[in-house]
Amino acid sequence: MxxxxxxxxxxxxxxxxxxxxxxxxxxxxxxxxxxxxxxxxxxxxxxxxxxLGIIKGSKILLDLAKLGYDVCCYVGIYVDKTSSFQSVFEEMKKIHEVVELHLTTGSYSMFAKVISKSIKDLQNILLEKINNISGIQRTDTFISLSQPIDRNIEL
Missing domain, CATH: 1.10.10.10 (Winged helix-like DNA-binding domain superfamily/Winged helix DNA-binding domain)
Incomplete structure (x- = not known):
């Protein structure tokens, strides 16, 4: 703040x-x-x-595995040039399995959290959706095995 x-x-x-x-x-x-x-x-x-913009709304927390989304992964995205960022953002918004997208420092231009129902579905999301976006040079994918910490910040 x-x-x-x-x-x-x-x-x-x-x-x-x-x-x-x-x-x-x-x-x-x-x-x-x-x-x-x-x-x-x-x-x-x-x-x-x-x-003041401190409270932006409220969200419902879902148990995604119980809804059939058993795979959670993170995708490091290399964007080919700075002028491609906005169009990549817009295309990533259209992929409903992308639940978070972060502009980052370090090796990747962006980092996305992606959920899917299976490894086969994840493969389809990566090959047919994400990697087909104009402006994305390449991606690295990291599958989450578990989430031992899930909390909000304490004030």
Whole structure:
């Protein structure tokens, strides 16, 4: 967070965020009870943090394996030239198995998190979708064997 935004938060704001990080479905009245303030105060604080861009929405966490997505991998992407970045971003957005895309430093231009139902599906995603994007020079793929840590930042 930039110092400008950080300076606009107080201890109550941080306490609210901490509770929501632990369970984003906590009702505002429950948060108010825990924080010893009114429900209206929580609404006002939430609106402030949304306006500041600190809270961007909420997400549902899915157990992807139970939905048939058993393979998770990371793809290091080499882009052929800087002018190709935007078109590569746009094409990667169209691949629904790409769940994250990061612009990176180091060896790769980009790093993507990709989910698939099987190794065969992953092969298809890599060969028919990702590697066919104009501007991608080549890729390196790393299959995730497990995810022993999965957490949000603590404030």
């Amino acid at each position: 930039s110092d400008n935004v950080t300076s606009q938060l107080d201890e109550l704001d941080l306490q609210i965020l901490d509770l929501l990080i632990k369970d984003c479905r906590t009702p505002y009245l429950e948060i108010a009870r825990i924080c010893h303030v009114s429900g209206g105060t929580i609404h006002v604080r939430m609106k402030k943090m949304e306006d």
